[in-house]
Amino acid sequence: MSDADFQQLSHQVLALGFVIAVVFGFVAQRSRFCTMGAIADLVITGDRARMRMWLAAAGTAVIGFNLMVWLGWLKAGDSIYAGPRIIWLSAVSGGLMFGAGMVLAGGCTSKNLLRAGTGNLKAVVVLMVVALAGFATLKGVTAVVRASVFDPVAVNVATQQDLPTLASQTFGMSTRAAAALLGAAIGLPLLGVALRPRPGSPGEHVLSGVALGALIVAAWWNSGVLGFVAESPATLEPVFVATSTHRMEALSFVSAVSYAADYLLFFSDASKALTVGIVSVVGLALGAWIQAVTTRTFRWEGFRTVADLRNHLLGGALMGVGGVTALGCTIGQGLSGISTLSVTSFIAVASIVAGAAATVKLQMRAVLQEAEAPSSPRERAALVTED
Numbered sequence: 001m002s003d004a005d006f007q008q009l010s011h012q013v014l015a016l017g018f019v020i021a022v023v024f025g026f027v028a029q030r031s032r033f034c035t036m037g038a039i040a041d042l043v044i045t046g047d048r049a050r051m052r053m054w055l056a057a058a059g060t061a062v063i064g065f066n067l068m069v070w071l072g073w074l075k076a077g078d079s080i081y082a083g084p085r086i087i088w089l090s091a092v093s094g095g096l097m098f099g100a101g102m103v104l105a106g107g108c109t110s111k112n113l114l115r116a117g118t119g120n121l122k123a124v125v126v127l128m129v130v131a132l133a134g135f136a137t138l139k140g141v142t143a144v145v146r147a148s149v150f151d152p153v154a155v156n157v158a159t160q161q162d163l164p165t166l167a168s169q170t171f172g173m174s175t176r177a178a179a180a181l182l183g184a185a186i187g188l189p190l191l192g193v194a195l196r197p198r199p200g201s202p203g204e205h206v207l208s209g210v211a212l213g214a215l216i217v218a219a220w221w222n223s224g225v226l227g228f229v230a231e232s233p234a235t236l237e238p239v240f241v242a243t244s245t246h247r248m249e250a251l252s253f254v255s256a257v258s259y260a261a262d263y264l265l266f267f268s269d270a271s272k273a274l275t276v277g278i279v280s281v282v283g284l285a286l287g288a289w290i291q292a293v294t295t296r297t298f299r300w301e302g303f304r305t306v307a308d309l310r311n312h313l314l315g316g317a318l319m320g321v322g323g324v325t326a327l328g329c330t331i332g333q334g335l336s337g338i339s340t341l342s343v344t345s346f347i348a349v350a351s352i353v354a355g356a357a358a359t360v361k362l363q364m365r366a367v368l369q370e371a372e373a374p375s376s377p378r379e380r381a382a383l384v385t386e387d
Helices: 003-031 035-045 049-070 088-104 109-117 121-139 141-150 163-171 175-195 203-226 254-265 276-294 306-325 332-339 343-370 377-384
Strands: none
Touching: 003 109, 003 203, 003 276, 035 049, 035 088, 035 109, 035 343, 049 175, 049 203, 049 332, 088 141, 088 306, 088 343, 109 121, 109 254, 109 276, 109 306, 121 141, 121 254, 121 306, 141 306, 163 175, 175 203, 203 276, 203 332, 254 276, 254 306, 332 343
Protein backbone atom coordinates (compact mmCIF):
# COMPACT_ATOMS: atom_id res chain seq x y z
CA MET A 1 0.00 0.00 0.00
CA SER A 2 1.34 3.41 -0.98
CA ASP A 3 1.38 6.43 1.33
CA ALA A 4 -1.43 8.03 -0.70
CA ASP A 5 -3.60 4.91 -0.38
CA PHE A 6 -2.88 4.79 3.35
CA GLN A 7 -3.97 8.41 3.79
CA GLN A 8 -7.11 7.82 1.75
CA LEU A 9 -7.98 4.82 3.91
CA SER A 10 -7.44 6.90 7.05
CA HIS A 11 -9.86 9.51 5.73
CA GLN A 12 -12.43 6.82 4.98
CA VAL A 13 -12.17 5.34 8.47
CA LEU A 14 -12.47 8.80 10.05
CA ALA A 15 -15.46 9.70 7.89
CA LEU A 16 -17.31 6.47 8.65
CA GLY A 17 -16.46 6.76 12.35
CA PHE A 18 -17.90 10.28 12.35
CA VAL A 19 -21.12 9.14 10.65
CA ILE A 20 -21.52 6.25 13.11
CA ALA A 21 -21.15 8.67 16.04
CA VAL A 22 -23.65 11.14 14.56
CA VAL A 23 -26.26 8.42 14.13
CA PHE A 24 -25.50 7.08 17.61
CA GLY A 25 -25.96 10.57 19.08
CA PHE A 26 -29.23 11.10 17.23
CA VAL A 27 -30.72 7.75 18.31
CA ALA A 28 -29.45 8.05 21.89
CA GLN A 29 -30.89 11.55 22.28
CA ARG A 30 -34.20 10.62 20.70
CA SER A 31 -34.62 7.53 22.90
CA ARG A 32 -33.20 9.15 26.07
CA PHE A 33 -30.56 6.42 26.25
CA CYS A 34 -28.59 6.85 29.46
CA THR A 35 -26.97 4.19 31.62
CA MET A 36 -27.08 6.42 34.70
CA GLY A 37 -30.73 7.16 34.02
CA ALA A 38 -31.46 3.45 33.63
CA ILE A 39 -29.85 2.69 37.00
CA ALA A 40 -31.62 5.62 38.70
CA ASP A 41 -34.99 4.61 37.22
CA LEU A 42 -34.56 1.08 38.51
CA VAL A 43 -33.33 2.10 41.98
CA ILE A 44 -35.84 4.88 42.63
CA THR A 45 -39.02 3.97 40.77
CA GLY A 46 -38.51 0.38 39.63
CA ASP A 47 -38.95 1.45 36.00
CA ARG A 48 -37.09 -1.01 33.75
CA ALA A 49 -37.67 0.63 30.35
CA ARG A 50 -34.25 2.21 29.92
CA MET A 51 -32.48 -0.75 31.51
CA ARG A 52 -34.14 -2.95 28.88
CA MET A 53 -32.78 -0.59 26.23
CA TRP A 54 -29.26 -0.96 27.67
CA LEU A 55 -29.62 -4.75 27.78
CA ALA A 56 -30.76 -4.76 24.15
CA ALA A 57 -27.75 -2.67 23.14
CA ALA A 58 -25.33 -4.89 25.09
CA GLY A 59 -26.86 -8.11 23.74
CA THR A 60 -26.69 -6.88 20.15
CA ALA A 61 -23.09 -5.72 20.56
CA VAL A 62 -22.03 -9.07 22.09
CA ILE A 63 -23.67 -11.09 19.32
CA GLY A 64 -22.38 -8.85 16.53
CA PHE A 65 -18.78 -8.67 17.72
CA ASN A 66 -18.46 -12.40 18.33
CA LEU A 67 -20.11 -13.18 15.01
CA MET A 68 -17.30 -11.23 13.35
CA VAL A 69 -14.76 -13.18 15.44
CA TRP A 70 -16.37 -16.44 14.29
CA LEU A 71 -16.14 -15.24 10.68
CA GLY A 72 -12.45 -14.55 11.18
CA TRP A 73 -12.77 -10.79 10.66
CA LEU A 74 -11.70 -9.69 14.16
CA LYS A 75 -9.74 -10.87 17.19
CA ALA A 76 -10.63 -9.67 20.67
CA GLY A 77 -6.93 -9.57 21.48
CA ASP A 78 -6.47 -6.74 18.98
CA SER A 79 -8.40 -4.43 21.33
CA ILE A 80 -7.24 -2.90 24.62
CA TYR A 81 -9.85 -4.89 26.54
CA ALA A 82 -8.65 -8.46 26.05
CA GLY A 83 -4.98 -8.30 26.96
CA PRO A 84 -3.24 -10.94 29.10
CA ARG A 85 -3.60 -8.96 32.37
CA ILE A 86 -6.89 -8.79 34.28
CA ILE A 87 -6.41 -5.41 36.00
CA TRP A 88 -9.16 -6.06 38.52
CA LEU A 89 -8.16 -3.38 41.06
CA SER A 90 -8.12 -0.68 38.38
CA ALA A 91 -11.47 -1.92 37.09
CA VAL A 92 -13.06 -1.91 40.54
CA SER A 93 -11.68 1.39 41.79
CA GLY A 94 -12.05 3.19 38.47
CA GLY A 95 -15.53 1.77 37.96
CA LEU A 96 -16.71 2.87 41.41
CA MET A 97 -15.32 6.37 40.83
CA PHE A 98 -16.90 6.63 37.42
CA GLY A 99 -20.26 5.34 38.65
CA ALA A 100 -20.38 7.87 41.49
CA GLY A 101 -19.16 10.65 39.23
CA MET A 102 -21.76 10.15 36.55
CA VAL A 103 -24.55 10.48 39.11
CA LEU A 104 -23.08 13.70 40.51
CA ALA A 105 -22.57 15.08 37.00
CA GLY A 106 -26.08 14.28 35.77
CA GLY A 107 -24.94 11.54 33.40
CA CYS A 108 -21.89 9.73 32.03
CA THR A 109 -19.43 11.27 29.57
CA SER A 110 -21.49 10.28 26.53
CA LYS A 111 -24.66 11.64 28.15
CA ASN A 112 -22.93 14.96 28.81
CA LEU A 113 -21.86 15.09 25.16
CA LEU A 114 -25.51 14.59 24.22
CA ARG A 115 -26.60 17.26 26.69
CA ALA A 116 -23.97 19.67 25.38
CA GLY A 117 -25.40 19.20 21.90
CA THR A 118 -28.82 20.24 23.15
CA GLY A 119 -27.60 23.49 24.74
CA ASN A 120 -26.73 22.37 28.27
CA LEU A 121 -23.84 24.53 29.45
CA LYS A 122 -23.45 22.46 32.61
CA ALA A 123 -22.48 19.55 30.41
CA VAL A 124 -19.84 21.69 28.70
CA VAL A 125 -18.26 22.41 32.08
CA VAL A 126 -18.37 18.72 32.99
CA LEU A 127 -16.68 17.76 29.71
CA MET A 128 -13.89 20.28 30.31
CA VAL A 129 -13.24 18.75 33.74
CA VAL A 130 -13.41 15.20 32.32
CA ALA A 131 -10.86 16.17 29.66
CA LEU A 132 -8.47 17.67 32.22
CA ALA A 133 -8.78 14.85 34.77
CA GLY A 134 -8.74 12.19 32.07
CA PHE A 135 -5.58 13.48 30.43
CA ALA A 136 -3.88 13.81 33.81
CA THR A 137 -4.71 10.14 34.40
CA LEU A 138 -3.46 9.16 30.95
CA LYS A 139 -0.14 11.02 31.08
CA GLY A 140 -0.02 13.36 34.08
CA VAL A 141 0.13 13.36 37.86
CA THR A 142 -2.71 10.92 38.47
CA ALA A 143 -1.23 8.64 35.81
CA VAL A 144 1.68 8.04 38.19
CA VAL A 145 -0.74 6.85 40.88
CA ARG A 146 -2.69 4.71 38.40
CA ALA A 147 0.43 3.07 36.98
CA SER A 148 2.19 2.51 40.30
CA VAL A 149 -0.69 1.66 42.66
CA PHE A 150 -3.65 0.23 40.72
CA ASP A 151 -2.48 -1.27 37.42
CA PRO A 152 0.23 -3.55 38.91
CA VAL A 153 -2.41 -5.41 40.93
CA ALA A 154 -3.57 -7.88 38.31
CA VAL A 155 -4.11 -11.51 37.44
CA ASN A 156 -2.00 -12.71 34.52
CA VAL A 157 -3.40 -15.28 32.11
CA ALA A 158 -1.54 -17.39 29.60
CA THR A 159 -2.76 -15.61 26.46
CA GLN A 160 -5.83 -13.33 26.37
CA GLN A 161 -8.53 -12.70 28.98
CA ASP A 162 -11.60 -12.74 26.72
CA LEU A 163 -13.94 -15.61 27.55
CA PRO A 164 -13.73 -17.31 24.11
CA THR A 165 -9.93 -17.54 24.36
CA LEU A 166 -10.11 -18.83 27.93
CA ALA A 167 -12.78 -21.36 26.90
CA SER A 168 -10.76 -22.53 23.91
CA GLN A 169 -7.78 -23.27 26.16
CA THR A 170 -9.90 -25.03 28.77
CA PHE A 171 -12.02 -27.20 26.47
CA GLY A 172 -9.66 -27.64 23.52
CA MET A 173 -11.85 -25.92 20.94
CA SER A 174 -11.07 -23.17 18.46
CA THR A 175 -11.37 -19.57 19.63
CA ARG A 176 -13.69 -18.80 16.71
CA ALA A 177 -16.09 -21.60 17.67
CA ALA A 178 -15.97 -20.54 21.32
CA ALA A 179 -16.76 -16.96 20.30
CA ALA A 180 -19.82 -18.11 18.36
CA LEU A 181 -21.09 -20.24 21.24
CA LEU A 182 -20.42 -17.75 24.02
CA GLY A 183 -21.59 -14.79 21.96
CA ALA A 184 -24.93 -16.52 21.50
CA ALA A 185 -25.05 -17.89 25.05
CA ILE A 186 -24.55 -14.42 26.58
CA GLY A 187 -26.00 -12.11 23.95
CA LEU A 188 -29.26 -13.93 23.25
CA PRO A 189 -30.41 -14.02 26.90
CA LEU A 190 -29.68 -10.29 27.20
CA LEU A 191 -31.81 -9.68 24.13
CA GLY A 192 -34.44 -12.08 25.43
CA VAL A 193 -34.84 -10.19 28.70
CA ALA A 194 -34.99 -6.89 26.82
CA LEU A 195 -37.51 -8.12 24.24
CA ARG A 196 -39.86 -9.78 26.72
CA PRO A 197 -43.21 -7.95 26.40
CA ARG A 198 -44.09 -5.83 29.42
CA PRO A 199 -47.38 -3.93 29.91
CA GLY A 200 -46.92 -0.17 29.63
CA SER A 201 -43.30 -0.45 28.47
CA PRO A 202 -42.74 1.11 25.02
CA GLY A 203 -41.26 -1.27 22.48
CA GLU A 204 -39.38 1.50 20.69
CA HIS A 205 -36.98 1.64 23.64
CA VAL A 206 -35.82 -1.88 22.87
CA LEU A 207 -35.55 -1.18 19.14
CA SER A 208 -33.43 1.87 19.92
CA GLY A 209 -31.19 -0.32 22.08
CA VAL A 210 -30.76 -2.82 19.24
CA ALA A 211 -29.87 0.05 16.89
CA LEU A 212 -27.27 1.42 19.31
CA GLY A 213 -25.74 -2.03 19.78
CA ALA A 214 -25.56 -2.44 16.01
CA LEU A 215 -23.71 0.89 15.78
CA ILE A 216 -21.13 -0.44 18.26
CA VAL A 217 -20.67 -3.44 15.97
CA ALA A 218 -20.32 -1.08 12.98
CA ALA A 219 -17.65 0.87 14.86
CA TRP A 220 -15.70 -2.34 15.50
CA TRP A 221 -15.96 -3.24 11.81
CA ASN A 222 -14.80 0.23 10.78
CA SER A 223 -11.71 0.14 12.96
CA GLY A 224 -10.91 -3.57 12.96
CA VAL A 225 -11.75 -4.60 9.39
CA LEU A 226 -11.81 -1.55 7.13
CA GLY A 227 -9.08 0.21 9.12
CA PHE A 228 -6.70 -2.75 9.39
CA VAL A 229 -3.57 -2.62 7.25
CA ALA A 230 -1.40 -5.73 7.27
CA GLU A 231 1.72 -3.78 6.31
CA SER A 232 2.04 -0.09 7.08
CA PRO A 233 3.97 1.84 4.42
CA ALA A 234 5.92 3.61 7.19
CA THR A 235 6.83 0.69 9.49
CA LEU A 236 6.01 -2.39 7.37
CA GLU A 237 4.10 -3.72 10.39
CA PRO A 238 0.38 -4.39 10.93
CA VAL A 239 -1.54 -1.29 11.99
CA PHE A 240 -5.06 -0.10 12.75
CA VAL A 241 -5.32 3.31 11.16
CA ALA A 242 -6.60 6.47 12.84
CA THR A 243 -6.77 5.12 16.39
CA SER A 244 -5.16 6.66 19.48
CA THR A 245 -4.25 3.26 20.96
CA HIS A 246 -2.93 1.91 17.62
CA ARG A 247 -5.30 -1.02 18.18
CA MET A 248 -8.83 -1.54 16.96
CA GLU A 249 -11.37 0.65 18.77
CA ALA A 250 -15.12 1.08 19.00
CA LEU A 251 -16.94 3.90 20.79
CA SER A 252 -15.50 5.10 24.11
CA PHE A 253 -15.57 8.67 25.36
CA VAL A 254 -13.46 9.49 28.43
CA SER A 255 -10.02 9.25 26.83
CA ALA A 256 -11.55 10.43 23.54
CA VAL A 257 -12.70 13.69 25.18
CA SER A 258 -9.20 14.11 26.64
CA TYR A 259 -7.50 13.54 23.30
CA ALA A 260 -9.98 15.88 21.59
CA ALA A 261 -9.01 18.66 24.00
CA ASP A 262 -5.32 17.88 23.43
CA TYR A 263 -5.85 18.05 19.66
CA LEU A 264 -7.55 21.44 19.91
CA LEU A 265 -4.91 22.88 22.24
CA PHE A 266 -1.99 21.70 20.09
CA PHE A 267 -3.62 21.85 16.67
CA SER A 268 -0.55 23.46 15.06
CA ASP A 269 1.67 20.59 16.25
CA ALA A 270 2.25 18.42 13.18
CA SER A 271 2.46 15.30 15.36
CA LYS A 272 -1.21 15.65 16.35
CA ALA A 273 -3.67 13.82 14.12
CA LEU A 274 -7.37 13.11 14.08
CA THR A 275 -8.50 9.74 15.39
CA VAL A 276 -11.80 7.90 15.37
CA GLY A 277 -12.14 8.76 19.04
CA ILE A 278 -11.80 12.49 18.45
CA VAL A 279 -14.27 12.58 15.55
CA SER A 280 -16.70 10.44 17.54
CA VAL A 281 -16.77 13.10 20.28
CA VAL A 282 -17.81 15.75 17.77
CA GLY A 283 -20.18 13.36 15.99
CA LEU A 284 -22.05 12.36 19.14
CA ALA A 285 -22.73 15.98 20.13
CA LEU A 286 -23.70 16.84 16.56
CA GLY A 287 -26.17 13.97 16.40
CA ALA A 288 -27.85 15.17 19.59
CA TRP A 289 -27.92 18.74 18.23
CA ILE A 290 -29.61 17.59 15.01
CA GLN A 291 -32.24 15.74 17.01
CA ALA A 292 -32.83 18.70 19.33
CA VAL A 293 -33.12 21.21 16.49
CA THR A 294 -35.44 19.07 14.38
CA THR A 295 -37.74 18.47 17.36
CA ARG A 296 -37.42 22.06 18.64
CA THR A 297 -36.14 20.92 22.02
CA PHE A 298 -32.82 22.77 21.90
CA ARG A 299 -32.54 25.19 24.82
CA TRP A 300 -29.77 26.81 26.83
CA GLU A 301 -29.41 25.64 30.42
CA GLY A 302 -27.00 26.64 33.19
CA PHE A 303 -26.29 25.94 36.84
CA ARG A 304 -29.02 26.58 39.37
CA THR A 305 -26.94 26.84 42.54
CA VAL A 306 -23.38 26.70 43.82
CA ALA A 307 -24.08 23.18 45.12
CA ASP A 308 -25.15 22.17 41.61
CA LEU A 309 -21.85 23.48 40.21
CA ARG A 310 -19.88 21.73 42.95
CA ASN A 311 -21.51 18.37 42.25
CA HIS A 312 -20.89 18.65 38.51
CA LEU A 313 -17.23 19.60 39.01
CA LEU A 314 -16.67 16.71 41.40
CA GLY A 315 -18.56 14.33 39.12
CA GLY A 316 -16.51 15.35 36.10
CA ALA A 317 -13.25 14.83 37.98
CA LEU A 318 -14.32 11.39 39.20
CA MET A 319 -15.38 10.37 35.69
CA GLY A 320 -12.10 11.55 34.16
CA VAL A 321 -9.92 9.72 36.66
CA GLY A 322 -12.20 6.70 37.00
CA GLY A 323 -12.91 6.26 33.29
CA VAL A 324 -9.23 6.15 32.34
CA THR A 325 -8.34 3.93 35.30
CA ALA A 326 -11.10 1.45 34.42
CA LEU A 327 -10.20 1.57 30.69
CA GLY A 328 -13.57 2.99 29.69
CA CYS A 329 -16.94 4.46 30.51
CA THR A 330 -20.50 3.14 30.30
CA ILE A 331 -20.07 3.01 26.53
CA GLY A 332 -16.36 2.14 26.36
CA GLN A 333 -16.56 -0.70 28.88
CA GLY A 334 -20.35 -1.06 29.10
CA LEU A 335 -20.95 -1.76 25.41
CA SER A 336 -17.63 -1.86 23.51
CA GLY A 337 -15.67 -3.72 26.19
CA ILE A 338 -18.48 -6.09 27.14
CA SER A 339 -18.92 -7.05 23.49
CA THR A 340 -15.38 -8.54 23.50
CA LEU A 341 -16.37 -10.68 26.53
CA SER A 342 -13.35 -9.36 28.43
CA VAL A 343 -13.16 -10.34 32.10
CA THR A 344 -11.88 -6.88 33.06
CA SER A 345 -14.84 -5.30 31.25
CA PHE A 346 -17.34 -7.34 33.24
CA ILE A 347 -15.63 -6.29 36.49
CA ALA A 348 -15.55 -2.63 35.43
CA VAL A 349 -19.22 -2.57 34.42
CA ALA A 350 -20.32 -4.23 37.67
CA SER A 351 -18.31 -1.63 39.60
CA ILE A 352 -19.79 1.26 37.61
CA VAL A 353 -23.31 0.03 38.33
CA ALA A 354 -22.52 -0.45 42.03
CA GLY A 355 -20.99 3.01 42.34
CA ALA A 356 -23.91 4.65 40.56
CA ALA A 357 -26.59 2.78 42.52
CA ALA A 358 -24.97 3.60 45.86
CA THR A 359 -24.63 7.28 44.96
CA VAL A 360 -28.25 7.51 43.78
CA LYS A 361 -29.39 6.08 47.12
CA LEU A 362 -27.19 8.50 49.05
CA GLN A 363 -28.47 11.46 47.05
CA MET A 364 -32.07 10.39 47.52
CA ARG A 365 -31.56 10.05 51.27
CA ALA A 366 -29.97 13.51 51.45
CA VAL A 367 -32.79 15.09 49.47
CA LEU A 368 -35.45 13.51 51.66
CA GLN A 369 -33.68 14.68 54.79
CA GLU A 370 -33.42 18.29 53.59
CA ALA A 371 -36.96 18.64 52.36
CA GLU A 372 -40.33 17.10 52.88
CA ALA A 373 -40.54 13.82 50.99
CA PRO A 374 -42.38 14.17 47.64
CA SER A 375 -45.61 12.24 47.32
CA SER A 376 -44.61 9.93 44.46
CA PRO A 377 -41.55 7.93 43.31
CA ARG A 378 -41.49 9.95 40.07
CA GLU A 379 -41.10 13.20 42.03
CA ARG A 380 -38.30 11.71 44.12
CA ALA A 381 -36.52 10.63 40.93
CA ALA A 382 -36.83 14.16 39.52
CA LEU A 383 -35.03 15.56 42.57
CA VAL A 384 -32.15 13.09 42.36
CA THR A 385 -31.57 12.98 38.58
CA GLU A 386 -31.79 15.56 35.83
CA ASP A 387 -32.69 13.21 33.01
